[in-house]
Amino acid sequence: MEMLQHAFVQRAAAAGLLVGLACGLLGVVLLLRRSALVGEGLAHFTLGCVGLALWLGWAPLSLALPLAVGAALLMARLPERGTMYGDTAIGMVAAVGLAVGTALAARGGGFRADLFAYLFGDVLAVSRRDVAVAAVLALIVAVVVVLRRRRWLSVAFDPDHARVSGLNVCRYEHGLAVLTACAVVIGLRIVGSLLMTSLLVFPAATALLGARSFAGALAVSTALGALGVLAGLALALFLNLPAGPSIVLVQAAAFAIAWLVCSPDRGRSRASV
Amino acid sequence: MTSPDSAAVVLRVRDLTVRLGQVAVLDHVSFEVRRRDYVGIVGPNGAGKTTLLRAVLGLVPIECGSIELGADPSSGRRLRIGYLPQSFALPLARFPASVREIVETAQPEADASSSAVQAAIETVGLAALEHRPVGMLSGGERQRLLLARALAAEPELLVMDEPTTALDPAFREQFYHLLDEWNTQRGTTMLLVTHDTATIGAHARRLLYLDRTVVFYGTFEEFCASEAMRTQFGAPHQHLICHQHGVGAGFEAGAGP
Numbered sequence: 127m128e129m130l131q132h133a134f135v136q137r138a139a140a141a142g143l144l145v146g147l148a149c150g151l152l153g154v155v156l157l158l159r160r161s162a163l164v165g166e167g168l169a170h171f172t173l174g175c176v177g178l179a180l181w182l183g184w185a186p187l188s189l190a191l192p193l194a195v196g197a198a199l200l201m202a203r204l205p206e207r208g209t210m211y212g213d214t215a216i217g218m219v220a221a222v223g224l225a226v227g228t229a230l231a232a233r234g235g236g237f238r239a240d241l242f243a244y245l246f247g248d249v250l251a252v253s254r255r256d257v258a259v260a261a262v263l264a265l266i267v268a269v270v271v272v273l274r275r276r277r278w279l280s281v282a283f284d285p286d287h288a289r290v291s292g293l294n295v296c297r298y299e300h301g302l303a304v305l306t307a308c309a310v311v312i313g314l315r316i317v318g319s320l321l322m323t324s325l326l327v328f329p330a331a332t333a334l335l336g337a338r339s340f341a342g343a344l345a346v347s348t349a350l351g352a353l354g355v356l357a358g359l360a361l362a363l364f365l366n367l368p369a370g371p372s373i374v375l376v377q378a379a380a381f382a383i384a385w386l387v388c389s390p391d392r393g394r395s396r397a398s399v
Numbered sequence: 400m401t402s403p404d405s406a407a408v409v410l411r412v413r414d415l416t417v418r419l420g421q422v423a424v425l426d427h428v429s430f431e432v433r434r435r436d437y438v439g440i441v442g443p444n445g446a447g448k449t450t451l452l453r454a455v456l457g458l459v460p461i462e463c464g465s466i467e468l469g470a471d472p473s474s475g476r477r478l479r480i481g482y483l484p485q486s487f488a489l490p491l492a493r494f495p496a497s498v499r500e501i502v503e504t505a506q507p508e509a510d511a512s513s514s515a516v517q518a519a520i521e522t523v524g525l526a527a528l529e530h531r532p533v534g535m536l537s538g539g540e541r542q543r544l545l546l547a548r549a550l551a552a553e554p555e556l557l558v559m560d561e562p563t564t565a566l567d568p569a570f571r572e573q574f575y576h577l578l579d580e581w582n583t584q585r586g587t588t589m590l591l592v593t594h595d596t597a598t599i600g601a602h603a604r605r606l607l608y609l610d611r612t613v614v615f616y617g618t619f620e621e622f623c624a625s626e627a628m629r630t631q632f633g634a635p636h637q638h639l640i641c642h643q644h645g646v647g648a649g650f651e652a653g654a655g656p
Contacts, residue, residue: 154495158494158495276500276503276504276507277504277507277508279496279500279501279504279507280504280507283494283496283501283504284484284487284504286453286456286458286482286484287482287484287504287548288504288507289456289457289458290456290457290458290480290482290558291480291482291504291505291506291507291508291552292477292506292508293507293508333495334493334495335493337493337495337532338495338497338530338531338532339495339496339497339500339530339532340495340496340497340500341500342495343495
């Protein structure tokens with residue numbers, strides 16, 4: 127409990143909780159849209175942006191955020207022209223981001239250690255500003271996803287019907303990409319680029335195993351996202367482990383337990399009732 | 400100045416051509432559908448029936464021609480369209496949505512009223528399953544779900560693509576009566592693609608025979624009187640459709656029994 131007195135722990139817990147909430151909500155929509163890899167691609171791309179910002183001597187988030195939003199829109203728009211599949215665009219954008227980050231790291235300089243902090247996460251680096259930005263993000267995601275959940279469900283379940291009903295499906299896809307980019311940039315501080323996808327994928331995948339409604343899936347995924355980050359941080363503090371991997375391991379354990387409880391055989395027996 | 404006749408047109412397709420690669424799936428298709436009309440669209444496999452519906456709904460790009468969907472002449476607002484696809488493949492076997500939640504997506508921008516949603520669920524006989532996850536529905540129940548979603552939009556134009564394929568015979572009959580009721584009592588315009596030519600004759604008022612282009616479009620009386628259609632369709636098939644509609648094949652137009 128003594129650890130909780132430290133300001134850096136409080137900041138990490140607050141930012142982690144808020145990012146976990148946002149990722150839990152976004153993850154459900156991403157997984158249902160079969161866009162789980164968007165987070166992975168953006169995380170890799172953003173690492174390059176951070177490398178570029180550090181090389182230029184700028185604040186990493188101030189450059190990474192707009193560039194990641196641009197990359198997210200590019201990933202969403204390239205497949206719209208029918209010239210490639212969505213995962214092709216993700217792979218290309220992620221590769222370019224990683225190449226930039228690696229090339230700049232190879233050029234040397236004192237920022238290489240800073241770049242590694244974004245690669246694997248560093249809770250010590252979470253500032254008050256990061257907490258404030260995470261709070262704004264969580265609020266925006268909660269408002270956009272929860273209040274418009276019927277529209278998100280329509281887009282995820284049957285995009286053709288959504289279009290016929292007058293919904294601008296592209297606008298929702300672009301909005302999802304932008305919000306995901308913001309979540310990735312902010313989450314980078316806590317779990318790092320390599321593990322960022324877990325915040326988007328594990329809580330949602332766990333919730334989808336047992337959910338019987340869309341509202342239920344959003345609620346469970348949000349709770350798992352927030353609790354998973356807090357439990358992971360606690361594990362890291364008490365066992366003196368790095369925070370990012372601890373969070374991922376806690377979330378993976380939660381998924382494994384849910385998978386055992388909601389195994390496909392049990393699902394089939396329920397369906398036959 | 401809009402004449403009363405042209406104001407009644409809900410859908411006007413002019414010279415529509417749609418290509419998939421080098422193949423013209425639809426080739427200079429033209430027809431009009433008026434308010435309260437009930438049009439059955441028939442034709443062989445690969446005739447472009449589904450593509451025509453998807454083009455009308457704006458879901459496939461058109462190469463040339465035009466499609467006009469009429470708005471409410473009094474307010475100029477967009478037509479409310481109900482869309483009933485052939486079937487749906489769940490994006491995920493355990494898709495996390497209940498029957499009620501899916502029906503509520505009928506008009507996602509406007510948020511369908513809860514009374515319309517409830518009425519639609521009860522109409523298709525899914526009231527007992529309204530909280531069941533959609534992944535646990537049978538094929539026929541899924542088709543009813545799509546129908547409920549289409550009806551919950553309280554559509555002025557109902558576009559249906561072979562909607563009866565997964566339905567059991569009892570509900571199929573109920574389904575056609577339901578369409579008749581919506582068409583006659585609520586004035587809903589119907590556009591129905593089907594291979595069920597024997598049944599469509601008893602319900603639709605116009606027949607559109609499509610084979611990449613419009614081979615025939617008119618009333619059943621005109622269809623039954625047409626020698627060209629007898630050659631095109633085959634006498635037994637034409638006779639079956641006309642018998643269902645209560646018109647003997649070979650009768651003059653408008654000379655039903």
